[in-house]
Amino acid sequence: MVLFTKLLLAHLIGDFLLQPNRWVIHKEANKEKSKYLYAHVLLHFVLIMLLVWDLSYWKIALIIMVSHYLIDLLKLYITPKFRLKSIPFFVDQVLHIAVLYCCVYYGNLMEHTVALFQNLDWALVTAIVFVSSPAAIIMGKLLEAMSDKIELDHKSLPNAGKYIGIIERLFVLMFIIMGRWEAIGLLIGAKSVFRFNDLKESNNRKLTEYILIGTLLSFGLAVITGIIYVSV
Template sequence: MILFVKLLLAHLLGDFIWQPNSWVADKEIKKHKSIYLYFHILLHGILAAVLAGEIQFIPYALIIAVTHGIIDVIKLNFQKKETKRTWFVLDQIAHLVILIGVVFLYENQTINLLWFGSQFWIFITGLLFITKPTSIFIKTIISIWSPENNESHTDNSLASAGNYIGILERLFVFGFILTGHFEAIGFLLAAKSIFRFGDLNEAKERKLTEYVLIGTLISFGIAIITGLVVQALLLQLL
């Protein structure tokens, strides 16, 4: 269980946190000829080996790196603009399946060396998941409903403000659940609704209002579910 959590953390770091948008753009243009694709593959291998924390895991980290590269090359060559969302989901599922398979292969050996307790790995993985990875998931899911002419409503907005607000609200929800303050989640949702009311009222567009509402509910929903899952796992280890 803890090995899978570590490998999942390595995947989140390599695929979302430490993969700049410039790498993604270059890979989509040059595909298997992009040097950043191989940097990306190497990064995943190193992260898997380092976070596993055992020298004998290095061959398995190599398997993760190579299969990750193969999956990415397939996605880059077959995805189109209109199928990008579908390939994103399939790509992530394939990576998770590989991680699960590697864990099953490696479980025949004893895992004794842990840098931190199991609680740490569960907490940090849940915390990391609700930041940039969740932002990308939400953006991908609701992109199909994105208002066509919403640029005029963002002229006076800070760059990427909505993205950072979403991350902060999920971190708050995550913290409230782990500390047992469920009532604070309702307060946070109400506070956000009040602040957003003026913008949505000025926009006078039902589509924009519905778009923001869907994004907010998905964001809160993922944060709540993640918090409850992490809380349940931590309680099992006590």
């Protein structure tokens, strides 16, 4: 686990802290002809050796460097084909981390992976999944009759309310698991402050009531989920 943590740290430093934006732009424009692509993967090799501080791991560092080159090169070619650039970015990061995982546990990769899944807190996983999209869909169904009577604000970001609700429910669930109930009150207060000016300017009683019901319902679902998880 210590080795994986060091490799992950080297990856984070190399991919985010020590990769200037001009390197990224140059790589996107020149692909395999970019000198910064080779500087980038070489930097990863150096970082791994520095953090591990053991020459016997040079083969692992070399494998990671070569795989990093191939994955980054693939991303450079497929990224223009995607409308959402975040998709190849996250796929790229998952592949890099998967390589690190395989390099660390190559001796018993299957056994370790099976044990990892067996030891997962499946009740927590279920709770997290529930307070995300399923809870959002349930809220949509419960508020469906009311939402038809509310004038839509076309200046809002697409699905912004949905994602705000998911994030706030995840925070509430985390606070309950940590036993920090007072933090939930602070979260409600912070959301009320941000919403106050919008509701004041709109002067729309129906919208105010709709947002209030939606907020209480969202927090309520998260609280119930948290209580059930803690009680199990």
